Amino acid sequence: MPTARDAVVPLDEQHTHTDLGWCLVTATREFKRLALEAMSDLPGGSRGYLVLKVAGRGQPQSQLSLARELGIDKTVMTYLLDELEQAGLIERRPDPNDRRARHIHVTRRGRSTLATCRETVAGVESTFLNTLGAKDAAKFRELLERLALADRVKPEDECGPAAPC
Amino acid sequence: MPTARDAVVPLDEQHTHTDLGWCLVTATREFKRLALEAMSDLPGGSRGYLVLKVAGRGQPQSQLSLARELGIDKTVMTYLLDELEQAGLIERRPDPNDRRARHIHVTRRGRSTLATCRETVAGVESTFLNTLGAKDAAKFRELLERLALADRVKPEDECGPAAPC
């Protein structure tokens, strides 16, 4: 029932003021703003960066495996790769073992762009985490990563700590 | 099984793998999913909840001050309040001191709904934070809140070394 609770505002209530959802949305919004600003020239923005990063490591992957790994819909991945290919950062090559699939190959220019973006992202991240000290920033990264991985890693998936999904 | 690559990846590279942006987006997406699921009956979802919470405490506020506090556009706030008012959870009352503005008043039913939602949200939050222990969960909340508040309460942006203009 209504209660006079709101008028009194005990300490406990104060803590409720820390709304986890609001904090998540607000912090994420700000990070995206910084990232978009810093990578406005990259096709697909920060997601284009992620595609380059994931596609550029290890064996060439299909569009679908990239999409799944990044949590992007396969139809969105098509558009994203269109942009990246048009900019000359990736190429679609036929998978010799499955003619339905394409191997996503990061071009030389793509790798160069990726290297630049890594530095840009590092700058954005440190700007974003600037408020926390170095120690707390590291702690935050660790905890956030555990949360993000816990959300996505299904038991059968074998995404090690060095290769997060 | 991934991979022989993991052994090769240098420490520096390793750290780069922990993509802060991806983790933020992924964790936030999952939280929103949980919150939406739990509050599908509330008009405006988790944002409707936030409006009720903020509007229900202290002095009655105008639509604009609510919008600014929650980081919602004023035009979106109009639609949001339309829904909440239609559901009988809030009322728009004329501000006696400024006939342009409206005071947002949370109805008795709105307060009752809010109380229920508080419990629902608490459940969602603990589900979301479940992976971390109680101690790390508290730490995460603290760090995230500092980040979220730092983002919004910045007085005058200065272009730092990591984020050139």
Add this chain to the structure above:
DNA sequence: TATTGTTATACTCTATAACTATA
């Protein structure tokens, strides 16, 4: 002239289904 709130419009995302070519 500036501000509160509303409305209308347009643009971006996302979700979905349908389609092709393969398997």
Add this chain to the structure above:
DNA sequence: TATAGTTATAGAGTATAACAATA
């Protein structure tokens, strides 16, 4: 029959500008 990729369309969400009433 199922899967990889593409395309088209609709819906949600958001951004923007214009407007009326008031300051």
